[in-house]
Amino acid sequence: MKLLQERAKGRPAGDSLIIRTSVRLLVPFIQLYGLYVIVHGHYSPGGGFQGGVVLGASFILLALAYDLKTSLRYMSEGANVLLGNAGVLIFIGIAVLCALLGGLFLDYAALARLIPMAAEEWRSFGIFLVELGVGLTVMSSMVSLFWDLASGGDMEEGL
Amino acid sequence: MIWQLDQFVLLLVVICAVAVITVRDLLSAAVIFGVYSFLMCLLWAKMGAVDVAFTEATVGAGISTVLFIAAIFRTTRRSKD
Numbered sequence: 001m002k003l004l005q006e007r008a009k010g011r012p013a014g015d016s017l018i019i020r021t022s023v024r025l026l027v028p029f030i031q032l033y034g035l036y037v038i039v040h041g042h043y044s045p046g047g048g049f050q051g052g053v054v055l056g057a058s059f060i061l062l063a064l065a066y067d068l069k070t071s072l073r074y075m076s077e078g079a080n081v082l083l084g085n086a087g088v089l090i091f092i093g094i095a096v097l098c099a100l101l102g103g104l105f106l107d108y109a110a111l112a113r114l115i116p117m118a119a120e121e122w123r124s125f126g127i128f129l130v131e132l133g134v135g136l137t138v139m140s141s142m143v144s145l146f147w148d149l150a151s152g153g154d155m156e157e158g159l
Numbered sequence: 160m161i162w163q164l165d166q167f168v169l170l171l172v173v174i175c176a177v178a179v180i181t182v183r184d185l186l187s188a189a190v191i192f193g194v195y196s197f198l199m200c201l202l203w204a205k206m207g208a209v210d211v212a213f214t215e216a217t218v219g220a221g222i223s224t225v226l227f228i229a230a231i232f233r234t235t236r237r238s239k240d
Contacts, residue, residue, distance in 0.1 A: 005199065024166045027182065037213075045209040045212075045213050046210070046212045046213055047210070049214065050210075050213045050214055050217055051215040053214075053218055053221070053222060054217055056222070057217065057221050057222060060222070060225055065227070142222055146222075146225065146226065146229060149230055149233075150224055150229040152233060
């Protein structure tokens with residue numbers, strides 16, 4: 001008991017064991033929910049943007065409950081930039097691929113020449129692939145917006 | 160939704176909107192703006208725009224409040240000039 005009180009005194013203000021533990025338990029479920037929103041985006045409310053924001057919010061929550069360094073350990077700056085650019089590349093890549101295969105820009109039905117599926121099925125599956133790219137990019141931008149705003153750009157410490 | 164409840168939420172939206180621009184403390188303004196966003200989210204959901212309500216709840220009430228507080232964290236309480 002004494003030890004716990006001493007340990008509590010050493011911590012900076014606003015630092016609580018309850019918040020840390022509940023955030024550690026919550027974050028995997030928030031990320032699973034974000035993935036669910038992205039994957040089910042084309043036939044239920046939600047989609048790439050909302051799912052990406054939920055995924056980004058999970059890392060922001062980690063940075064709020066612990067500190068900026070901890071969130072950087074789970075999601076490094078380089079990986080964040082890589083994921084964001086990969087998202088843009090998925091979106092533009094699929095759109096251009098459709099145009100190269102003889103369809104229009106973002107005309108998913110043209111992808112049936114690569115993998116034979118019905119045109120309707122490709123229209124449903126193509127929007128899922130594009131939303132995956134949107135989700136990755138939005139997650140990356142939200143996380144890097146928070147990092148840069150909270151730390152003043154130097155990634156040393158913040159909030 | 161029951162129309163009395165609907166009117167009540169609308170009234171709260173107006174009160175929050177006026178409070179955001181009149182309150183002196185920046186932190187209070189950020190928190191009240193989060194409340195405003197969440198009430199707007201309720202109204203969107205009531206009007207059947209579930210997708211817009213979802214975006215309002217995640218971006219308006221979630222991320223933007225955190226970004227406002229992160230920006231306020233970089234300011235000082237009293238101005239020096």
